[in-house]
Amino acid sequence: MNIDLQGASARHPAARPGAAPALKGLTLRVTHGEQVAVIGPSGAGKTTLLQVIACAMPLRAGTLQLDGASPWQLPRSALQRLRGRLFLAPQVPPLPPRQRVVTAVLAGRLPAMGLWQSLRSLFYPVDIPAAFEALDRFDLADKLFERVDRLSGGERQRVGLARALLAPASLWLIDEPLSALDPARARQAIDTLLAGARERGATLVTTLHQVEVALEHFPRIVGLRDGALAFDLPAAQVTREHLARLYEQHEDELHGPAPLDVAPLPVPQPVVMHCR
Ligand SMILES: Nc1ncnc2c1ncn2[C@@H]1O[C@H](COP(=O)(O)OP(=O)(O)OP(=O)(O)O)[C@@H](O)[C@H]1O
DSSP, rough: OOOOEEEEEOOOOOOOOOTTSSEEEEEEEOOOOOEEEEOOOSSSSSHHHHHHHHSSSSSSSSEETTTTTOGGGOHHHHHHHHHHHHHEEOOOOOTTSSSSSHHHHHHHGGGGOOOHHHHHHSSEEEEEEHHHHHHHTOOOOTTTTSSSGOOOHHHHHHHHGGGGGGOSSSSSEEEOOOTTTOOOHHHHHHHHHHHHHHHHHHHEEEOOSSSHHHHHOOOOOEEETEEEEEEEEEGOOOOOHHHHHHTTTTTTGGGGGTTTTTTTOOOOOOOOOOOO
């Protein structure tokens, strides 16, 4: 799916009167099948950007087009159909606590099902092998029949991501998919998402706090700050200076190794112990 945002401004309905808009005049084009990481300090507007593209939040100014259509001008039924082609994974997946993992994962298919089929699948999971395969790619196949509320936070996050592999979507919008994962799981999850989107020809837009993961895995990096575009570059062209400006006064959020053009940090000297 193609995304075309022009001069987009958005404000949360619950924002304080007088608060700055969460997005300010943002212009961004993403073409079918691209894989884009959105980085930036906390409060930069990353989640808001995904919500706007997912047609979950209308714009106050500017335009959004998805595959050439303006979602908010579509008739209700066409907007519903369009939303069925979008997969938005929030940072904390809304999984009903007593639900089995198999049902939670198969819920990724609900947009492609009629009402009767959807209700039936809540009680009788219809394609258990597909759920198994999706979970297996996140190393969670052994949790297939576990209850969601018996999973750790990281396991729940991966169940939320496994849904993408079953969703009938041509645009994946994934919000901070690694926040509850250790480094090894994080790399596996991001590799699985990138490969899954590529196999399905889906466009992938992911927000990430882990700058080093974004630079290592994504071909295109969008830097957001204060709701505006700071840069939009191929990963190989993102320099230490770009990152320093993006995270100025938020340096604690800029973790991980520096990009390629940065000299390595000095190796600490070994501590010498004197024994008597
Ligand atoms: N539910 C809300 N109600 C009111 N204002 C909100 C709400 N959610 C976000 N905002 C405001 O919108 C701005 C952008 O928030 P957003 O969540 O998009 O940033 P972010 O870059 O995703 O941050 P983080 O990395 O911390 O998740 C912030 O100034 C925030 O205060």
